[in-house]
Amino acid sequence: MWEVRETKDKIEIQLDARRLVTHRRIAEAKDQRVTLAEHRPPRGQRSPRPDPHPEEKAIVAAAPELADYVTGLKQRSRKVVTLALRQLLRLVREYPREPLLGAVREAGRYGLYDLDRLERMILRRVTREHFCSIGNRTMTEELEQLLKNLKLRRILEIYDEQLRAADKDDISYTDFVTRLVRAQWQAKQEGALEWRIRRANLPERCTLETFPFARQPGVNRKQIRGFAELEFIAKAENIVLVGETGRGKTGLACGLLLKALENGYRCQFVKAQELFDEMYASLADRSTRQLLKRLARLEVLLIDELGYLNLKPEQSNIFFKLMEERYRQHSTIITTNLVYDEWRIFWAAGQWWKRC
Numbered sequence: 001m002w003e004v005r006e007t008k009d010k011i012e013i014q015l016d017a018r019r020l021v022t023h024r025r026i027a028e029a030k031d032q033r034v035t036l037a038e039h040r041p042p043r044g045q046r047s048p049r050p051d052p053h054p055e056e057k058a059i060v061a062a063a064p065e066l067a068d069y070v071t072g073l074k075q076r077s078r079k080v081v082t083l084a085l086r087q088l089l090r091l092v093r094e095y096p097r098e099p100l101l102g103a104v105r106e107a108g109r110y111g112l113y114d115l116d117r118l119e120r121m122i123l124r125r126v127t128r129e130h131f132c133s134i135g136n137r138t139m140t141e142e143l144e145q146l147l148k149n150l151k152l153r154r155i156l157e158i159y160d161e162q163l164r165a166a167d168k169d170d171i172s173y174t175d176f177v178t179r180l181v182r183a184q185w186q187a188k189q190e191g192a193l194e195w196r197i198r199r200a201n202l203p204e205r206c207t208l209e210t211f212p213f214a215r216q217p218g219v220n221r222k223q224i225r226g227f228a229e230l231e232f233i234a235k236a237e238n239i240v241l242v243g244e245t246g247r248g249k250t251g252l253a254c255g256l257l258l259k260a261l262e263n264g265y266r267c268q269f270v271k272a273q274e275l276f277d278e279m280y281a282s283l284a285d286r287s288t289r290q291l292l293k294r295l296a297r298l299e300v301l302l303i304d305e306l307g308y309l310n311l312k313p314e315q316s317n318i319f320f321k322l323m324e325e326r327y328r329q330h331s332t333i334i335t336t337n338l339v340y341d342e343w344r345i346f347w348a349a350g351q352w353w354k355r356c
Contacts, residue, residue: 053081055085098125208259270301296330
């Protein structure tokens with residue numbers, strides 16, 4: 001592969017890391033800066049630099065109060081005088097007058113002529129007087145528009161309230177910004193959880209804390225609480241909840257699914273009949289592979305009400321393929337009113353049970 005490498009003095013052309021040719025760089029005359037001999041004054045006869053400097057004149061004209069500070073700056077600045085005066089002139093032009101004069105008075109009183117530190121002093125005063133001043137406690141139109149553009153809706157809602165609270169509690173600017181950002185982060189987490197719950201098609205938001213264990217003595221509370229630690233997801237283990245109708249199987253399964261959603265896992269709730277219908281319909285447009293791929297990558301799949309269903313062999317085979325792809329990869333939760341001995345009868349039509 002050809003490659004051209006340029007340096008200050010030469011140009012090299014290479015092919016596959018082998019240098020083929022080197023050219024010495026020659027600056028063109030049109031790119032050179034040349035002072036004609038007739039324009040050079042004789043040695044020792046150069047015109048003296050004007051005093052005061054043009055920058056000093058501009059500073060004093062804009063803010064006569066800075067004359068003494070300019071004099072001290074010329075005597076004590078560590079920078080070249082011209083550069084220091086240019087930096088001070090920039091500060092005069094860019095910052096509001098009152099914060100600038102206040103910072104300069106304080107710096108002059110203590111003999112501070114470091115203009116970088118002076119600029120930080122000005123910024124602190126600008127922040128105090130314009131960001132959290134007594135007479136300006138509401139959001140500016142520009143800030144409001146910026147927050148809308150960035151979609152920081154929670155900050156937009158609580159800004160004025162937090163600004164008043166910050167002034168009342170006398171907190172630092174860092175703590176004030178932290179409060180705003182924390183509230184925005186919490187709102188984002190809540191929004192993400194709400195989005196995951198909607199995507200999961202969770203029929204009811206049952207929590208394990210509100211489950212009536214007292215009315216279901218057959219449910220092992222300690223075991224359910226162990227499942228709530230979600231270690232079975234990390235181990236890619238499956239859970240099958242078996243019991244008669246009305247025993248709370250769906251409520252427990254939804255509680256576990258909700259716990260997984262709250263911890264950021266990708267989950268899906270689906271009724272068994274709807275799942276088998278979708279599998280059979282996928283044969284029509286040959287989208288079975290896409291369906292299996294979508295369901296196989298879910299970290300938790302909840303299949304509810306797996307019971308006596310009239311299944312076609314194609315449905316059974318697709319379901320077996322799904323379980324095969326999820327096995328030891330991701331967790332599956334199944335609720336059913338069939339004990340394990342009855343599963344052979346249920347799957348008999350598919351013929352895949354005999355192969356297991």
